[in-house]
Each structure stands twice: as structure tokens, then as C-alpha cells.
Amino acid sequence: MQTQAGALSHVARWFSFLGSQVPFTAVGNKYANSKAPPRNSNSEEKEKKQDVGKFVELPGAEMGKVVVRFPPEASGYLHIGHAKAALLNQHYQVTFKGKLIMRFDDTNPEKEKEDFEKVILEDVAMLQIKPDQFTYTSDHFxxxxxxxxxxxxxxxxxxxxxxxxxxxxxxxxxxxxxxxxxxxxxxxxxxxxxxxxxxxxxxxxxxxxxxxxxxxxxxxxxxxxxxxxxxxxxxxxxxx
Missing domain, CATH: 3.90.800.10 (Glutamyl-tRNA Synthetase; Domain 3)
Structure with a gap:
């Protein structure tokens, strides 16, 4: 493994250590000269299609009547799970020409901060998600x-x-x-x-x-x- 001076030094050291281990080198030598069977282009295409996810159907959903909501809590930053939920809701909003409500679940004052709320709104905008309405749980206290x-x-x-x-x-x-x-x-x-x-x-x-x-x-x-x-x-x- 070749690296520039100082670049990926820890990875290089780890790789060198593995190379010194007998079980590791034995497996490497066993498969070093083996030839992989030719891949069928059709099977490759089929595998790619299987890897692609799809959105589930919404039984009973009517055009223009679907309402979805994304309810983050302003107690931290958004993570990949939040992004997935937000984008999923947006998909159904757009598909059914419905309504997306973004609701801040501000029921725990010990954790909520306005700074988090600001960053969450920036992240939602970065994902190109445009809610139709903003609400707070506290609106309904x-x-x-x-x-x-x-x-x-x-x-x-x-x-x-x-x-x-x-x-x-x-x-x-x-x-x-x-x-x-x-x-x-x-x-x-x-x-x-x-x-x-x-x-x-x-x-x-x-x-x-x-x-x-x-x-x-x-x-x-x-x-x-x-x-x-x-x-x-x-x-x-x-x-x-």
C-alpha cells in the first residue's frame, strides 16, 4: 500500500500489521491467482434494480387530501434518520399534491434551544424541503x-x-x-x-x-x- 508522507499513516500501519498475520496472508495467497467467473451483464442489471429502494403505496390516499408532518425536537441537530423521515414525507406531499406540516415538538423546556431550531430550519432548506405550514406543540398547550x-x-x-x-x-x-x-x-x-x-x-x-x-x-x-x-x-x- 503506497501513501504520501504522513497521509493515511494509521491506515497504512494497520494494513501492514494485517499483512504480517499468517491467516490473513494465507487467504490472500489462496485467492491471489484465482480468476473470478465472468459476470453476466443481465444479472448485474438485475442486482442493481434489486438494490434500488421504492416508496410504499398509501392505500386510500386521495390526490390533494394527503397531509404529512415532520416533527423535529429543537434539542439537537438533525441526523441522517431525520433527513430520511423529512424526505419521505416530502415525497408523499409532492406525489399527492398534499400538505407538509413542520411541527417543532417543544414539550421539554430543559432541552429546547432556539439555536437548534435555527440550525434545523437551515438544514431543512438545504434539503430543498418546503413545508406548507410551521407549528409548535406549544401552540396547543x-x-x-x-x-x-x-x-x-x-x-x-x-x-x-x-x-x-x-x-x-x-x-x-x-x-x-x-x-x-x-x-x-x-x-x-x-x-x-x-x-x-x-x-x-x-x-x-x-x-x-x-x-x-x-x-x-x-x-x-x-x-x-x-x-x-x-x-x-x-x-x-x-x-x-
Whole structure:
């Protein structure tokens, strides 16, 4: 292996080391003089076609009625997975002459930064993606909070102050929380503590009342709401 002085020095050293190993040189000598069978141009073309990915069909999709969304969180930079998701959504937006909504999922004020938001927008523009609409999850905080409260009133959720480690153990053991049978009045009282961000409220969370005996751990009364006392970049301390 030839390299310029100082260029790829570590790769050259690694390659030289491999060349000194008996198993490595034995395999090299075995195949050094062998001739590969001639390749059929048709088979090569077929392999190339098989390597090309394709977009899945969208059953029931109607021209002009497809709405897709790309929801990055402004807590870091975009990576290749984000780019794939964004481009996939754009494909269906263009194909069906639909609508692409870009929504910043700004639900964790401890991680969100405006600098990340700016860079994400620059990256999306670099990918030549043009969303039809920009929104923030925080735009819907009032509605989300109202719907959460309605779940409490309907008896479909409850407030729980069980310590995190104990709650985790109870979920693993499929044991119901002692707060699962709270009255609506008790839940609403604890909910107000959460909304005010009091010391006690910060120890509470809202859990969906689903099925603690489910084989799917995610269905064992998952957490819907918890307190974050960090001021939000857009809503300040209005929502805890």
C-alpha cells in the first residue's frame, strides 16, 4: 500500500500489521491467482434494480387530501434518520399534491434551544424541503391541558405521587398504584398542585387508566403529564 508522507499513516500501519498475520496472508495467497467467473451483464442489471429502494403505496390516499408532518425536537441537530423521515414525507406531499406540516415538538423546556431550531430550519432548506405550514406543540398547550383535565373528570386518568422507582417496580410487577382508585375530586385537587408547580405538585404525574395486567408494558397506565419547572422558551412559566 503506497501513501504520501504522513497521509493515511494509521491506515497504512494497520494494513501492514494485517499483512504480517499468517491467516490473513494465507487467504490472500489462496485467492491471489484465482480468476473470478465472468459476470453476466443481465444479472448485474438485475442486482442493481434489486438494490434500488421504492416508496410504499398509501392505500386510500386521495390526490390533494394527503397531509404529512415532520416533527423535529429543537434539542439537537438533525441526523441522517431525520433527513430520511423529512424526505419521505416530502415525497408523499409532492406525489399527492398534499400538505407538509413542520411541527417543532417543544414539550421539554430543559432541552429546547432556539439555536437548534435555527440550525434545523437551515438544514431543512438545504434539503430543498418546503413545508406548507410551521407549528409548535406549544401552540396547543391550552387544548392539551383541557383535554387532560377532561380525562380526569371522566375517570380515564388519575394523578399519582408514587416515587419513580416504586412506580417502575409496580409496573413491572403489574401492581396497581394506590392512587388508581382516587376520586375525581382528589385527582382534580392534585392536578391543581401540578398546574401551580408546587413542591408537592412536582412529585406528581398524570397516568392513563388503561390495563395494569397487559402483556404490553407500555399499556400499564403510562404517564401523560408531569411537571417541568423550567421556563418554556415560548410560553414562559404559564404551563408547568
Amino acid at each position: 391550552p387544548r392539551i391541558q383541557g383535554m387532560a383535565e377532561q380525562l380526569l373528570r371522566d375517570g380515564k386518568a388519575y394523578i399519582d405521587d408514587t416515587p419513580p422507582e416504586q412506580m417502575k417496580a409496580e409496573r413491572e410487577q403489574r401492581t396497581e398504584s394506590r392512587h388508581r382508585s382516587n376520586s375525581v375530586e382528589q385527582n382534580l385537587k392534585m392536578w391543581e398542585e401540578m398546574k401551580m408547580g408546587t413542591e408537592y405538585g412536582q412529585t406528581c404525574c398524570m397516568r392513563a387508566k388503561i390495563d395494569m395486567a397487559s402483556n404490553n408494558g407500555c399499556m400499564r397506565d403510562p404517564t401523560f403529564y408531569r411537571c417541568k419547572n423550567t421556563p418554556h422558551p415560548r410560553t414562559g412559566t404559564t404551563y408547568r
